[in-house]
Amino acid sequence: MLRLEGLSKTYKTGDTALADVTLEVPKGQIMGLIGPSGAGKSTLIRCINRLVEPTAGKVMLGDVDLAKLGKGDLRRQRRRIGMIFQEYALVERLTVMENVLSGRLGYVPFWRSFMRKFPADDIQRAYQLLDRVGLMEHADKRADALSGGQRQRVGIARALAQDPELLLVDEPTASLDPKTSRQIMRLLVEICAESGLPAIVNIHDVPLAQQFMQRIVGLRAGRVVFDGPPEHLTQDALTTIYGEEDWNAMRKGDEEQATAEADARDRMAALAQ
Numbered sequence: 001m002l003r004l005e006g007l008s009k010t011y012k013t014g015d016t017a018l019a020d021v022t023l024e025v026p027k028g029q030i031m032g033l034i035g036p037s038g039a040g041k042s043t044l045i046r047c048i049n050r051l052v053e054p055t056a057g058k059v060m061l062g063d064v065d066l067a068k069l070g071k072g073d074l075r076r077q078r079r080r081i082g083m084i085f086q087e088y089a090l091v092e093r094l095t096v097m098e099n100v101l102s103g104r105l106g107y108v109p110f111w112r113s114f115m116r117k118f119p120a121d122d123i124q125r126a127y128q129l130l131d132r133v134g135l136m137e138h139a140d141k142r143a144d145a146l147s148g149g150q151r152q153r154v155g156i157a158r159a160l161a162q163d164p165e166l167l168l169v170d171e172p173t174a175s176l177d178p179k180t181s182r183q184i185m186r187l188l189v190e191i192c193a194e195s196g197l198p199a200i201v202n203i204h205d206v207p208l209a210q211q212f213m214q215r216i217v218g219l220r221a222g223r224v225v226f227d228g229p230p231e232h233l234t235q236d237a238l239t240t241i242y243g244e245e246d247w248n249a250m251r252k253g254d255e256e257q258a259t260a261e262a263d264a265r266d267r268m269a270a271l272a273q
């Protein structure tokens with residue numbers, strides 16, 4: 001379980017990116033983080049793994065306050081947090097299997113990782129994970145030979161290989177088409193439910209968040225202005241999060257995109273006949 005208590009961040013420039021955020025993500029819950037550009041979503045995720053140093057507050061992962069740790073302890077504790085990124089962050093010239101095994105690097109001694117000698121248990125687990133994300137037959141391919149959706153599946157398997165207690169997911173579908181985005185979201189939701197992992201997903205796409213997240217937290221100017229299930233995310237709530245003008249513009253953009261997708265589908269269907 002993750003608990004943030006009074007988490008705040010003011011950058012040296014004087015920008016207050018997070019102001020007194022308190023929330024809890026229980027085991028197995030997948031929480032979507034939404035909000036306009038500059039609301040503090042990335043800062044929140046980065047304060048949890050301390051890529052950004054919080055100005056105040058606690059980041060409790062189980063009994064440990066990550067915000068308090070010195071460098072050595074932090075390095076060890078970071079193993080407990082799996083990260084999944086928008087741009088996948090794979091090593092392109094390594095195989096899918098090697099990329100998944102790299103999730104174990106925090107656990108194996110340096111010489112073993114240097115020689116790429118991973119324990120048999122790690123290799124067996126990596127195969128299980130590849131099977132789980134539907135990439136078993138691609139294990140020996142180089143990462144740069146995969147599609148975007150397949151790369152993100154590798155990213156998910158690598159994060160899980162770490163045996164994390166928390167997943168932090170930063171715009172996992174921003175580089176993917178709508179259908180692949182939904183497949184990736186479904187996979188993430190299933191995995192969190194199966195393994196009891198709590199997850200925070202930074203997500204720009206509101207309809208996608210509404211479709212897949214069990215809980216949505218809306219940030220505006222560094223503060224939590226909405227926290228509830230997707231069905232409570234009414235037009236009023238969205239206006240509170242995004243502001244009247246921005247929300248209308250976003251909605252219009254979504255409608256245009258949906259019309260364009262439907263149009264493309266119709267044309268493909270006509271061509272197929």
Ligand SMILES: Nc1ncnc2c1ncn2[C@@H]1O[C@H](COP(=O)(O)OP(=O)(O)OP(=O)(O)O)[C@@H](O)[C@H]1O
Nearest residue numbers: 011013015016017036037038039040041042043044
């Ligand atoms: N390194 C930095 N130095 C100074 N200010 C920063 C830094 N990073 C972010 N900020 C500021 O903190 C605020 C929150 O930024 P953050 O990137 O967390 O928002 P976000 O919700 O993730 O935005 P986006 O959706 O555009 O990625 C913004 O006002 C931003 O200008």
